[in-house]
Amino acid sequence: MGAIASPAEDEAMNTIFYGMIDKLVLAMQQLRRSRLWISIFRREHLPQTETDYLAMNRRNFFVHILPAAMNKKSLRTSYSWLWMGVTAFWLFVILVISGIYLMFYYVPSVERAFDTIRYIINQVSLGRFFRNLHKWAGELMVAVVFFHMLRVFYTGAYQKPREFNWIVGVVLFLITIFFAFSGYILPWDQLGYYAAKIACNIAQNVPFVGDQVREGLLGVSNCNNLNQFSLIRWYVIHVFLLPVLIILLIAIHFWRIRKDDFSAPPEEERA
Ligand code: HEM
Incomplete structure (x- = not known):
């Protein structure tokens, strides 16, 4: 007991x-x-007051990309839909790194393009890995950017004062699709060749300036004669023009997120 x-x-x-x-x-x-403890965690450098926080926000490049203050509820992954915009950005970084690796071996020649892809897959060390990574990340990025756009629409974040960033976003979405489409052409296999042919037919049907657009994008006077000019143009579009454009627009996109502040759930924004 x-x-x-x-x-x-x-x-x-x-x-x-x-x-x-x-x-x-x-x-x-x-x-x-x-x-x-301090030597490991450097706590004395952490901001202690709100003024310190704002000063840190200005001093550090990576931190200053974020708005100085954010509504706590917007930080939830359920609000940003798993931070789809951030995910899209990191997919783009993966695409740049894996794309540079592929550029060391790929040759944009109608005779050799497909063979160089086969060479990358079968002979190059880590070639199959980087090629698959590039392909999967590219396809995933189209979906992720689309869902990010859907989230922005669903949460009403496209409204004032973020209308300009919404327009920048729409252009980013179009560029992402162009990226995927131009990459599809590059192996110059049956899929790539006929994708280029579809692009050619669409281009020449643009009202009034169809012939010029076809010449500019594919370098041919007849869509049945796609040739070296057609492939090299899409190669330059894929590895130079689109990357320069998207990097510029992502920079503007991030700058606007910083300036317009991150949106909050509608009931919080009204409060
Ligand atoms: C390459 C494509 C894109 C990248 C890398 C990107 C990146 C980002 C990031 C990192 C954010 C902040 C956090 C987040 O929501 O994850 C954001 C917010 C935003 N994005 Fe994008 N984005 C892209 C495409 C788009 C598209 C297609 C649209 C719409 C048409 C769009 C419109 C917006 C708007 C309006 C915001 C502010 C959202 C808010 O304040 O709640 N973005 N974007």
């Missing part, structure tokens, strides 16, 4: 228990103030 503790015994137990907790908290506080 266990004896029931008297109130005095209870009191004594409590004193011991809370005394131990107090000592633990004190030890933790001392540890966090110790030179060892």
Whole structure:
């Protein structure tokens, strides 16, 4: 039979228990103030006041990309739909790195393009990995950018003061599709060749300036004679023109997010 503790015994137990907790908290506080802890976590550099936070926001390039203040609810992944915009950005970084790797081996020649792709897949070390990474990341980016656009629409974040960024976003979406489409042409296999032919037919049906657009994009006077000019044009579009354009627009997109502040859920924005 266990004896029931008297109130005095209870009191004594409590004193011991809370005394131990107090000592633990004190030890933790001392540890966090110790030179060892500070040398590891550099706490003295962390901002302590709101003014410090704003100063840090201005000083650090990576931090200053973010708005100085954000509504806590907008930080939820459910609000940003798993930070789709951020995901799109990192997919783009993966595409640049894997694309540069592929450029060391790919030759934009109608005779050799397909063979160089086969060479990358079968002979180059890590070639199959980088080629698949590039292909998957490219296709995923189209979906992710689309869902990011859907999220912005769904949360009403396209409204004032973010209308300009919405327009920049629409252009980013079109560029992303152009990226995927131009990449599709580059292996110059049956899929690529006929994709170029479809592009040619669309181009020459542009009202009034169809012939010029076809000449400009594919370098041919007849869509049945796609040739080296057609391939090299889409190669330059894919590895130079679109990357320059998208980097510029992403920079403008991020600058506007910084200036317009990140949106908040509608009920918070109204409050
Ligand atoms: C290459 C494509 C894109 C990239 C890398 C990108 C990146 C981002 C990032 C990182 C954010 C902030 C956080 C987030 O929501 O994840 C954002 C916000 C935003 N994006 Fe994009 N985005 C792209 C395409 C688009 C498209 C297609 C649209 C719309 C047509 C769009 C419109 C917006 C708007 C209006 C915001 C502000 C959202 C808010 O304040 O809630 N973006 N974008």
